[in-house]
Amino acid sequence: MIRFFESLVDPYTPYQETDRPPTRLWPFLRSFAGPFRTVFALGFVVTIAVALIEVWLIWYLGQLTDTLTTAAPETVWDTHKWELLAVAIFILVLRPAIQILNEVLLNHGIGVNWGTLIRWRTHRHVMRQSVGWFENDFAGRIANRVMQTPSAANEVIFQVFDAVTYAIAYSIGAAVMLWAADPRLLIPMLLWMALYTALLRWAVVNVGPRSKAASAARSKLNGRLVDGYTNVHSVKMFAHHDREIAYAKEAIQEVKETFSYEMRIYTWMNTMLVALNGLLIVGVVGWAMGLYFGSQATVGIVVAASALVLRLNAMTGWIMWAVTNLFQQLGIVAEGMETVAHPVDLTDDPGATDLVMTTGRIEVQGVSHHYGKGAGGLDRIDLTVEPGEKVGLVGRSGAGKSTLIKLLLRFYDPEGGVIRIDGQDIATVTQESLRRSMGVVQQDSALLHRPVRDNILYGRPDASEDEVTQAAKRAEAHEFILGLKDGEGRTGYDAHVGERGVKLSGGQRQRITLARVILKDAPILLLDEATSALDSEVEAAIQDTLYGLMEGKTVIAIAHRLSTIARMDRIVVMDDGRIMEQGTHAELLDMGGIYARLWTRQSGGFIGSDTAGHETEAAE
Numbered sequence: 001m002i003r004f005f006e007s008l009v010d011p012y013t014p015y016q017e018t019d020r021p022p023t024r025l026w027p028f029l030r031s032f033a034g035p036f037r038t039v040f041a042l043g044f045v046v047t048i049a050v051a052l053i054e055v056w057l058i059w060y061l062g063q064l065t066d067t068l069t070t071a072a073p074e075t076v077w078d079t080h081k082w083e084l085l086a087v088a089i090f091i092l093v094l095r096p097a098i099q100i101l102n103e104v105l106l107n108h109g110i111g112v113n114w115g116t117l118i119r120w121r122t123h124r125h126v127m128r129q130s131v132g133w134f135e136n137d138f139a140g141r142i143a144n145r146v147m148q149t150p151s152a153a154n155e156v157i158f159q160v161f162d163a164v165t166y167a168i169a170y171s172i173g174a175a176v177m178l179w180a181a182d183p184r185l186l187i188p189m190l191l192w193m194a195l196y197t198a199l200l201r202w203a204v205v206n207v208g209p210r211s212k213a214a215s216a217a218r219s220k221l222n223g224r225l226v227d228g229y230t231n232v233h234s235v236k237m238f239a240h241h242d243r244e245i246a247y248a249k250e251a252i253q254e255v256k257e258t259f260s261y262e263m264r265i266y267t268w269m270n271t272m273l274v275a276l277n278g279l280l281i282v283g284v285v286g287w288a289m290g291l292y293f294g295s296q297a298t299v300g301i302v303v304a305a306s307a308l309v310l311r312l313n314a315m316t317g318w319i320m321w322a323v324t325n326l327f328q329q330l331g332i333v334a335e336g337m338e339t340v341a342h343p344v345d346l347t348d349d350p351g352a353t354d355l356v357m358t359t360g361r362i363e364v365q366g367v368s369h370h371y372g373k374g375a376g377g378l379d380r381i382d383l384t385v386e387p388g389e390k391v392g393l394v395g396r397s398g399a400g401k402s403t404l405i406k407l408l409l410r411f412y413d414p415e416g417g418v419i420r421i422d423g424q425d426i427a428t429v430t431q432e433s434l435r436r437s438m439g440v441v442q443q444d445s446a447l448l449h450r451p452v453r454d455n456i457l458y459g460r461p462d463a464s465e466d467e468v469t470q471a472a473k474r475a476e477a478h479e480f481i482l483g484l485k486d487g488e489g490r491t492g493y494d495a496h497v498g499e500r501g502v503k504l505s506g507g508q509r510q511r512i513t514l515a516r517v518i519l520k521d522a523p524i525l526l527l528d529e530a531t532s533a534l535d536s537e538v539e540a541a542i543q544d545t546l547y548g549l550m551e552g553k554t555v556i557a558i559a560h561r562l563s564t565i566a567r568m569d570r571i572v573v574m575d576d577g578r579i580m581e582q583g584t585h586a587e588l589l590d591m592g593g594i595y596a597r598l599w600t601r602q603s604g605g606f607i608g609s610d611t612a613g614h615e616t617e618a619a620e
Contacts, residue, residue, distance in 0.1 A: 005108040009035045011117035019344040021125065025334050028341055029153060032118050039109045046102045047161050048169040053095055055173030058311065060087065062181070062304025069299050106161050115154035122146055122340035130346035131411035132371075140226025141219045142339055148215070149336030152329040159329070163322030167315070174308055178284075181301045182291055188283030189309075195276055200320060203269045204327045210265060211331030214258035219335065221251040230499070266324070273320055277313045284309045346413060346431075354433035358422045359387035360523045360554035362408070367417035368577075369403055377403045379577035380417070390555040392565030394595065395574035401558045403577075405528050408556070410434055421524070439522035439553075443529035445509040447501030452481050453493040455501075455512055459520035467519060468493070474545050475515035480508055518549055525550060527557035562595075562602050571595065 013035050022028040033040065067076060077084075123146055134142070171193070178185040228235060228244045235244050288305040291297035362385040370377040378400045385391050393401045407414050410426055419426050426434055439459070447455045456468050463471075472478040484495035486503065501509040517525070527546075547567065559565045566585045573581040573588070573595045581593050588595035 002104060002108050005104045006112050008039050008109045009113040009117070011035075011113045011120055013117075015121065017124070017128075019128075019347050021341045021343075023337070023341060025330060025337070028337055029156070029333070032114070032121065032153075035117065036110065036114065039105065043102075043105045043110060043161050044165055046098065046105055047165045049098055050102050051166045051169035052173050053098065054311070055170060055177055055308075057091075058304055058307045059177050059180075061307055062298075062300035064300070065303045066298050066300030106158060110157060110161070111154060114157050115150040118153050119146065119150035122149060125344070126340060128344050129342070130344075131406070132346070133342070137339070138223030138227055139230075141223035143226075144219045144222040145336040145339040148218075149333055149340050152215075152332035152336065155329040156326055156333065159322050159326040163319055164326065167319045167322075170315070174312065177308065178305065181304065182288075182297055184291070185284060185287055185301075185305055188280070188287055192276060192280040192283065195279075196273075196316065199269065199272050199276065200323055203265060203320065203324045206265045207262065207324045208327045208331045208334075210258065210262045211328035212335045213331075214255065214262055215332040215335040217251070217254045217258045221248070221255050224248055224251045262328070266321075269320060269324065273316060277316055280316075281309050281313060346410070348430050349428045352428055352430045355421060355424060355426070355429040355437055357437045357523050361385070361387050361420075361422050362524070362554060362556070363418075363420040363423075364404070364407075365418050365420070367404075367407065367414045367419060369407055369412060369414045369416075370577075371412075372415075376400075377577055378407070378414075381577070381579060383572065383579065385554055385556060387554055388552060389570065390550055390557070390568045392568040392571040393556060393558045393574060394562060394565065394571060394598065395580075398576075399574040400577040401574055402528055404574075405440075405526050405556070405558065408526060409438065409440065437522055438524045438526055439517040439520045440526045441510070441513050441517050441528065445501065445506070445513040447497045447504070447509055447512060449496055449499045449501075451490070451494050451496055452484065452512060455497065456493075456515045456519055459516035459518070463519055468515075471515040471519040472512075474518050474549075475511045476545070477508070477511040477515050481512075514546075518545075523553055525553045525555045525557075527555065527559075529558055529560060562599055 015034070022031055067080065071079065126142060126146055175186060175189065178189060225248060228248065235241065285302070285306045288297055288302045292299065292302050362383075364381050364383040367381045368377070368379050370379075376398065381400070381404065383391075383404075393404070395401055406412055407419060408426075410431055413427060421434070421437070448458070453465075453468060456471060457463060459471070460467075469478060472481055481495075482492050484504075485491045486495040486497075488496075490496060497503050497509075497512075501512070504512070543564070555568075557565055557568065565571060569584070570582060571585060571588055572579055573593070575594065581588055581591060581595055583591070589599060590596075
């Protein structure tokens, strides 16, 4: 039966993605509600039924009391036996069935699927963000918000049904019952409800902002912790244990303070609630007894009124907690929306088509990009790479070489100019098709914490086992892969490599990255320090492989070691975001310019004071 309710909504049902989700709280939550309309409606009906049944039981208790106190004991059974049997059957069978239906609807029909659907869709939205968006935030904070926002939204919908809907239905039913017994009994209850509503409003107004602040503090703490754990090598290497502890303590203290403010609200709320509930009990029960002493109310009315207010007394704390918890969770959702509902700014053009790769010609025309800072990056670059041409990029750190690679991959859109591949503006083709046409090896050879095989297969998921092995051999990786063993005993290509490949050396990671690109066999090859982490012996062993891989491809390669790009068809020298020189290795040496001085430094040592300017190093 439970599986039936869990299958009422498919959390992975197709939907229309949007680049700009709602930025206001309730529209944001409503945007996920489409698949749940029927289940929500049924949930409301059943929750109201549960509340009204509870009120009816109290009313019937009053009726039964009057019957027992006014009729002779020997006639009660004869007169009311069928009524009593019907009520017993209802309490034993129908009431539990309705309550169980309410439970499975909330917990399994809604609870299991609502959070899953939101987490699935928010994760998809976050994964569509640009590389630049991720670079401007902590991975830990992003992950924390993706995890906690759906959980908070799940709690919101649960409290809306389990507490708010139930409380409203119960209060209305209680008011109707008191009115039917004696309208004057409504006076103390209405007065209490007004004060209770004022207290509830005070709590909600204060809890929302405090909860958002506490949630932001927790996300900040999570970001700092993950940042420290991810970079633990640097922490240990520079002996900054105490500094990292202090850095985390600052965020932990902020979490403590924001949580403390929340708790103060709950303490004051509960203190005032106890006083209010005392007024409710004395007011309603006292008034009912006064009516009884004046022969204006029966014993049954006194009993029913007493049972009702005692039940309300027990409920008020729960309702107050539930409603404040509702707004606490709304605060968490609001805080999480800053990440999970952030607009996707780098998007495919509405009429974008797949890139049609013909020859692999790259044109960069008047391209400028300064990361919104007005300086750095690229400044009006013009560069054409002919089909099959191998171009090397050199220049000092910050010259703009890696920026050019990122723009080619459309990790960013240029602030000015245009980039074309085979005559097609890359801003008008789909990002997926653009990146499928490129093989990339970066200086930071981060891997996924998955088996070695899966990391290589990232280049071409449908490749065979033999193709994976051959790619690893060409990258000089096969031998060391066979010797791998992880903490759970998995070996060789099944061994997991740790977060970002931390269990491997830099050279091993880079060779697996190379194997991945070899397997992909894309027509355009972008190499950003592809051999920087390799020792000279391994680098020499795979140089022929790299040049073999370049055959028939359009290649742009960044290199620290000028010897690795000396055989390129053309070398482009960059500085301050501009192209300063270009030509073959021999031509650039004959020019006696920046490249010639860089080459002299790397091959023959320092020869003269004029080598200390722009040519301080050929690195980025």
